[in-house]
Amino acid sequence: MAIQTELRLAELQHRLLGSLELLHAIIAIRLRSVSDPESRRHLAWLTDVVAALVLLNRRLGKDDxxxxxxxxxxxxxxxxxxxxxxxxxxxxxxxxxxxxxxxxxxxxxxxxxxxxxxxxxxxxxxxxxxxxxxxxxxxxxxxxxxxxxxxxxxxxxxxxxxxxxxxxxxxxxxxxxxxxxxxxxxxxxxxxxxxxxxxxxx
Known part of the structure; x- marks a missing residue:
């Protein structure tokens, strides 16, 4: 039971990481097509925030x-x-x-x-x-x-x-x-x- 739970958590963490990486890519693609300076500033900020979460989630579950x-x-x-x-x-x-x-x-x-x-x-x-x-x-x-x-x-x-x-x-x-x-x-x-x-x- 414990092994199944750990595998399930690992699967969920993998999916979350994949979703964050996809979100990061989508924002970056959108950023390339935006010309308004204020919109670009907010999108660039969001890109950096998601990148920070991607870095963190790559390490979740590896150690305790x-x-x-x-x-x-x-x-x-x-x-x-x-x-x-x-x-x-x-x-x-x-x-x-x-x-x-x-x-x-x-x-x-x-x-x-x-x-x-x-x-x-x-x-x-x-x-x-x-x-x-x-x-x-x-x-x-x-x-x-x-x-x-x-x-x-x-x-x-x-x-x-x-x-x-x-x-x-x-x-x-x-x-x-x-x-x-x-x-x-x-x-x-x-x-x-x-x-x-x-x-x-x-």
Missing amino acids: PLPFDDYLAEAVGFWRRACEGRGVGFVLDTRGAQVGEAHAAALALVLHELVSNAVEHAFKGRNGGEVRITLRGEGENLSLFVADDGAGFGDPAASKEGLNLARGIVEHLGGVLQIDSRRGAGATVTVALGQASTGKAH
Whole structure:
């Protein structure tokens, strides 16, 4: 019975991955035929989000607990390729943090939004910089830090679209998202989930 259940789950995960890959291809095809800049921006964002979920779902079911640090390494590789020629570097520090499957997809989307936000806004008018991604914790008690040494922003509303989506996902998970930024001094976004959200973020 247990073997049949595992096989069924593996089949469902395979189908989900196939569906996500098909969706990614459909959006990419649609993107090629759209000329309106705003529509292209939204479709490009959706393409990146689905790509992040594809990366994650390729690892679901392979190990228990989910090797989220391996996913993060792949995601950072994606961002390095996307920022090639811009002088933007990435540093990843997980120290064996383990993410439960219940939070994996949501945390992957939050990370995507925070890194996208940093890449898009932090280094305008600058010759590159660095984005540092730090993950600590286990299961559903997690702390995620995304920091950059870019221009910073005096008003977080300047890049509110991605931040608001990330904040909404974090709050849905019962967590807290905090922003520490000053103009000209970079920015750090802290996400705390589970027990980590009851303490003071650093």
